[in-house]
Amino acid sequence: xxxxxxxxxxxxxxxxxxxxxxxxxxxxxxxxxxxxxxxxxxxxxxxxxxxxxxxxxxxxxxxxxxxxxxxxxxxxxxxxxxxxxxxxxxxxxxxxxxxxxxxxxxxxxxxxxxxxxxxxxxxxxxxxxxxxxxxxxxxxxxxxxxxxxxxxxxxxxxxxxxxxxxxxxxxxxxxxxxxxxxxxxxxxxxxxxxxxxxxxxxxxxxxxxxxxxxxxxxxxxxxxxxxxxxxxxxxxxxxxxxxxxxxxxxxxxxxxxxxxxxxxxxxxxxxxxxxxxxxxxxxxxxxxxxxxxxxxxxxxxxxxxxxxxxxxxxxxxxxxxxxxxxxxxxxxxxxxxxxxxxxxxxxxxxxxxxxxxxxxxxxxxxxxxxxxxxxxxxxxxxxxxxxxxxxxxxxxxxxxxxxxxxxxxxxxxxxxxxxxxxxxxxxxxxxxxxxxxxxxxxxxxxxxxxxxxxxxxxxxxxxxxxxxxxxxxxxxxxxxxxxx
Amino acid sequence: xxxxxxxxxxxxxxxxxxxxxxxxxxxxxxxxxxxxxxxxxxxxxxxxxxxxxxxxxxxxxxxxxxxxxxxxxx
Ligand SMILES: [Zn+2]
Numbered sequence: 090x091x092x093x094x095x096x097x098x099x100x101x102x103x104x105x106x107x108x109x110x111x112x113x114x115x116x117x118x119x120x121x122x123x124x125x126x127x128x129x130x131x132x133x134x135x136x137x138x139x140x141x142x143x144x145x146x147x148x149x150x151x152x153x154x155x156x157x158x159x160x161x162x163x164x165x166x167x168x169x170x171x172x173x174x175x176x177x178x179x180x181x182x183x184x185x186x187x188x189x190x191x192x193x194x195x196x197x198x199x200x201x202x203x204x205x206x207x208x209x210x211x212x213x214x215x216x217x218x219x220x221x222x223x224x225x226x227x228x229x230x231x232x233x234x235x236x237x238x239x240x241x242x243x244x245x246x247x248x249x250x251x252x253x254x255x256x257x258x259x260x261x262x263x264x265x266x267x268x269x270x271x272x273x274x275x276x277x278x279x280x281x282x283x284x285x286x287x288x289x290x291x292x293x294x295x296x297x298x299x300x301x302x303x304x305x306x307x308x309x310x311x312x313x314x315x316x317x318x319x320x321x322x323x324x325x326x327x328x329x330x331x332x333x334x335x336x337x338x339x340x341x342x343x344x345x346x347x348x349x350x351x352x353x354x355x356x357x358x359x360x361x362x363x364x365x366x367x368x369x370x371x372x373x374x375x376x377x378x379x380x381x382x383x384x385x386x387x388x389x390x391x392x393x394x395x396x397x398x399x400x401x402x403x404x405x406x407x408x409x410x411x412x413x414x415x416x417x418x419x420x421x422x423x424x425x426x427x428x429x430x431x432x433x434x435x436x437x438x439x440x441x442x443x444x445x446x447x448x449x450x451x452x453x454x455x456x457x458x459x460x461x462x463x464x465x466x467x468x469x470x471x472x473x474x475x476x477x478x479x480x481x482x483x484x485x486x487x488x489x490x491x492x493x494x495x496x497x498x499x500x501x502x503x504x505x506x507x508x509x510x511x512x513x514x515x516x517x518x519x520x521x522x523x524x525x526x527x528x529x530x531x532x533x534x535x536x537x538x539x540x541x542x543x544x545x546x547x548x549x550x551x552x553x554x555x556x557x558x559x560x561x562x563x564x565x566x567x568x569x570x571x572x573x
Numbered sequence: 574x575x576x577x578x579x580x581x582x583x584x585x586x587x588x589x590x591x592x593x594x595x596x597x598x599x600x601x602x603x604x605x606x607x608x609x610x611x612x613x614x615x616x617x618x619x620x621x622x623x624x625x626x627x628x629x630x631x632x633x634x635x636x637x638x639x640x641x642x643x644x645x646x647x
Contacts, residue, residue, distance in 0.1 A: 153593020
C-alpha cells in the first residue's frame with residue numbers, strides 16, 4: 090500500500106473506490122437479511138458513530154429487493170476520505186485539511202469524452218414504464234421523513250438560457266423525494282445554481298432538463314458540493330482537485346454526465362408546478378418543514394449492469410454528511426481568506442456545514458482577528474452559513490478542540506464577543522429567529538497585543554512539531570500493536 | 574398491515590406504487606397519499622405509519638394545504 094496516491098488517482102468510479110476501501114478494511118458487505126425500515130437506518134447510524142474509522146457498507150440482501158445492492162457510508166469516515174485523497178488510514182483531520190488546501194488551483198483539469206454507446210452508465214436503458222421503486226432499493230432515511238429520499242444525488246443541468254455553454258453546466262447535490270413511480274421533487278433555494286435555473290426556465294417558459302447521477306466517482310460529491318464560481322465547471326474543478334482524469338459522456342437528454350456512474354435518471358422540470366415535499370431530517374439534526382417544491386418527470390433511466398444504489402445517512406451528527414463535506418467546506422474559506430490575509434493559518438468549518446467555524450490567525454495588530462472574522466462572513470460560503478466564528482491564535486490548532494477550549498478559557502474577555510443581529514441565514518438553521526434570517530456570533534479568543542493591556546502571563550511552551558506528531562503516532566501504533 | 578388511510582393526514586384513497594417480492598411472494602407494498610404526498614411502506618414500524626399512534630408533530634392538515642409555503646416564486 091505504498092502506492093496510495095497513484096491508486097487514488099486511478100479511481101474512475103464508485104466500484105473502483107469500493108474495491109480500494111475493501112482492500113484497506115474500509116468496506117464491508119452486509120449479507121444478512123435486513124428490512125428496509127428500520128434496519129438500514131439502524132445499521133447506517135451505528136456505523137457512523139465512528140467518525141474516524143467507519144467502513145462503507147454494501148447491502149445485498151434487503152428484504153423485498155432481491156438482487157439489488159445499496160451502499161451507504163462511502164464517505165462516512167476520515168479514514169475513507171484519507172484513502173480517497175491517497176493518504177493512509179489514520180491521517181489526522183488537520184493533515185487532510187492541508188492536503189486539500191494544498192491542491193487549490195494546483196492542477197489542470199483532465200476531461201475526456203466517451204461515446205454514449207461505450208459508456209458503462211448506459212449499459213442498460215429504460216425509456217418507458219419507468220418505476221423508480223423498481224430500480225432503487227430506497228428506504229426511509231429518518232423516521233418522519235415525508236417519503237423515500239434520494240439523499241446523495243449529483244444533479245447535472247445546463248443553463249436553460251445558455252444551453253451550449255459547458256462552463257455554465259451545473260452539478261450540485263440536492264435532496265430528491267420520490268413522488269410516485271416516475272416523478273420526484275427537488276429541494277433548492279434561489280441562491281443555489283439549480284434554484285436560479287428553475288426560476289429562469291419558468292420565467293422564460295423554456296424547458297429545463299436534468300440528469301441525476303447516482304453512485305458516482307467519489308471525488309465528485311466531495312468537490313462538487315461547495316459553491317464555486319457560477320461559470321466554473323464542477324467537473325473540471327473535481328478533476329483538478331483529484332489530480333486525475335474524469336470521463337464524461339452524454340445523457341440521453343443531452344447533458345454531460347459521468348461515464349462511469351452507476352445510475353442516471355433523466356428528467357424534465359414541470360414548469361410552474363409545485364408539490365408538497367418534506368419533512369426531511371437535515372444536516373443540522375432537525376427536520377425541515379413541509380413545502381411546495383418543484384417537480385420533475387422522469388423521461389429515461391440508464392444504469393450499469395447490476396447497479397449499486399449509493400445513499401447517505403444524514404441527520405443529527407456525526408453523520409456521513411459531515412465527513413463528506415466538512416473538509417471541502419473549510420478549504421475554500423481558507424483559500425479565499427488567505428488572498429486578503431495571509432496571516433490565516435487554518436480553517437476548521439467541519440461543524441454542521443460551517444454553522445460553527447474556528448479560524449486560526451497570526452494577529453497583525455490588536456483586534457485584527459475580528460477584521461478577519463468579518464472577511465470570513467463575506468466569503469461565498471460565509472454569507473449564508475458561518476454563524477458562529479471562534480478566532481484563535483496561530484499557536485492553537487483549530488482542529489484540536491481541547492486547544493480551542495484552552496484558548497476560550499484563557500484568552501477570551503467577555504467584551505470580545507460580537508453579535509451581528511439580523512443577518513442572512515441558511516433557512517434550515519433551527520435556531521434562526523425566522524427561517525432565513527438570524528444573528529451571527531464572533532468570539533475573539535486570540536491573545537492581546539499592544540495597545541491593549543496584555544497582563545503578566547508568560548506561556549508555558551510544551552514541545553510541538555513534527556517530532557511530537559511522530560511520537561504520538563508511534564505511541565498509538567504501539568498501543569494498537571499491543572491489541573493484535 | 575395494509576391500509577389505504579394515510580398515516581400523516583388521515584385521508585383515504587392511497588394508491589399503490591410498488592410491491593416488493595421475495596421468492597415470488599409480496600412482502601411489502603409502497604403506498605402514496607394523493608392528498609399530502611406522504612409515501613410509506615406497509616411493513617414500517619407503526620409509529621411511523623399508523624395514524625392511531627403516529628406523532629401529531631408530523632401530521633399534515635388535509636383541510637389547510639394552503640398553509641405550506643411554495644418555494645422559488647418569481
Ligand atoms: Zn396524506
